[in-house]
Amino acid sequence: MKSMQKLAAALALAAPLALGAGQASAEDHLKIVIGQINNWENQAPTLGQDAGIFKKHNLVIDATGTRGAGETIQAVISGSADLGAGVGLAGAMRAYSKGAPLRVLLPAFTGTGDLFWYVKADSPLKSLKDATAKNTIAYSTNGSSSNNIVIAFGQELGSKATPTATGSPATTLTAVMSGQIDIGWAAPPFGLQEEKDGKIRIIARGSEVPSLRGQTVRTIIVNADALKTKHDAIMRFVDAYREAVDWMYADPKAVEMYAKKIKRPAELIKASIAKFHPKEALQTDHMAELDAANKDAVKLKFLEKPLTKEQLADFIVIPPRKK
Numbered sequence: 108m109k110s111m112q113k114l115a116a117a118l119a120l121a122a123p124l125a126l127g128a129g130q131a132s133a134e135d136h137l138k139i140v141i142g143q144i145n146n147w148e149n150q151a152p153t154l155g156q157d158a159g160i161f162k163k164h165n166l167v168i169d170a171t172g173t174r175g176a177g178e179t180i181q182a183v184i185s186g187s188a189d190l191g192a193g194v195g196l197a198g199a200m201r202a203y204s205k206g207a208p209l210r211v212l213l214p215a216f217t218g219t220g221d222l223f224w225y226v227k228a229d230s231p232l233k234s235l236k237d238a239t240a241k242n243t244i245a246y247s248t249n250g251s252s253s254n255n256i257v258i259a260f261g262q263e264l265g266s267k268a269t270p271t272a273t274g275s276p277a278t279t280l281t282a283v284m285s286g287q288i289d290i291g292w293a294a295p296p297f298g299l300q301e302e303k304d305g306k307i308r309i310i311a312r313g314s315e316v317p318s319l320r321g322q323t324v325r326t327i328i329v330n331a332d333a334l335k336t337k338h339d340a341i342m343r344f345v346d347a348y349r350e351a352v353d354w355m356y357a358d359p360k361a362v363e364m365y366a367k368k369i370k371r372p373a374e375l376i377k378a379s380i381a382k383f384h385p386k387e388a389l390q391t392d393h394m395a396e397l398d399a400a401n402k403d404a405v406k407l408k409f410l411e412k413p414l415t416k417e418q419l420a421d422f423i424v425i426p427p428r429k430k
Contacts, residue, residue, distance in 0.1 A: 134412040135340035136167045140182040142193035142251065142273060144172030146294045147367050147376075147384050148216045149193045154364055162378060164347040168341060174274040175248030179327070183209050189333040190344070194326050196400055197409040198250020203422050204410055208331035211423045213345060213391045216325040219256055219313030221383045224290050224299060228305055232290065235266040235311050244268035245279045249339070249410075252313075252324040253292050258407045259316040283307070296371050296379035318403050322396040335423065336380025345426050349391050356386045392428055 141149050155161055156168045166291040171188070173179045179191040184207045200341050202209060224244065226232045244260070246253040249272065260266040268290055273279040275338065276297040283291035290310070291298075301307045312359060314320055327348070334341055362380070366373040394400070397419070404410040414422060 113274075129148075134162070134165045134167050135337065135343075136169060137190060137337070137340055137344055138169045138171070138173050138188045139190040139192060140173050140179045140188040141191070142173050142179045142247065143294060144170065144193075145297075146193065146380075147296070147365065147380060148221065148294075148389055149367060150355060150361075151351040151389075152192060152346050152359055155347060156350070156369075157364060158354060159349045160179045160351045161344075164343040166343055166347060167381045168245075168344075174278075175253075175272075176243065180207070180209065180250055181202045183317055183328055183330050186330055186332065188297060189330055189337060189341070191328045194225035194328050195250055195252035195255050196322070196324055196325045196326050196394075197252075197404040199326055199328050199409060200401070200404050200414060200422070201250060201409045203418075204414065210331055210334060210421075211326045211394070211425070212329040212334075212341070213301035213327040213348065213425055214323040214325075214394050215327050215391070216252075216388055217323045217390060217395045218321065218388050219252070219316060219319045219324055221388065222253055222256060222292060222294055222313040223298070223306065223309050224292050224311040225283070225302070225307045225309045226290055226310055227286075230289065230308070232310060235260055235268065235290075238266055238268035238290065240269055241265050242268045242289040243271045243287075245271055245273040245282070245288050245292045247274060247279075247292070248272055254312045255324065255409070256316055256319060257292075257405060259319055259403075262312075262407065263316055263318060280307075280428075295383040296369070296376055299375060299379055300371065318406075319416060320400065322403070323394045324400075329424075330395070342426060345391075346429060349428065352389050354388075393425065394423060397423075 136352040152168050152170050161168050176194045180202050183191040246257040257270045276293040279291045282288040364378050366376045401413045
């Protein structure tokens, strides 16, 4: 009888351990590549992971940075990543129109006021209108929202500067300060300390382009095959991503974690978010001004012709928010 009691006690002790092991094994791993991984608007996967939000949804997020949307799109197309963040809508449309196996899972940023263009403090350029074809203007990579905006600077604002891919804000700043690039690009809070210190001058913001001002310009994309084979995990990613965005704007700890991560003063971060990244810009429920974005993708030469309604329905697969 005593031996049976000991066995029962051992089984009772082992049960929660086995349950814990089962829960751990139930965590799905998803790979996401992020253009400009340190930008505030791209922090939901990384800060959310650090805060334990994705773990609540039985997910482990493997996040890797890229130099921009061009690299991000290629990683998702090849299947080496399940998801891609910070991808310009026009660039994603172009890839889809050519048969690439990707879909838009969520809107990531609406509007263009978060990006700005700058020159060295001693540059003779005072505005985009001062630039000639001999001057260079930076964007990250082909297919990015910064690429989209630079093209629009030329078509809508008359800028004659020559578009040049320069990668991340950090590499762009080095190129500007060394005289290799005349007009650099950046996403706050990067560059704001340099402006405050009088090293650079901001001469343009993305919000100056009329046609792009109210559009959803950056997205979360997903590999079409992964969406089928990992559907449940990706739907949980959507829930966790939305929860992470809400947390970023509700909990002061998020700003503290971010400030420590990028080694910038928390007060500078708070001011930057208030000026450049209002929460509504990170909405994840609908593609704002999609028809206009579809037409602009043709005007800006990302598409030969607009995507049809049927193509858009297949291309954009935003899950409804849970009530």
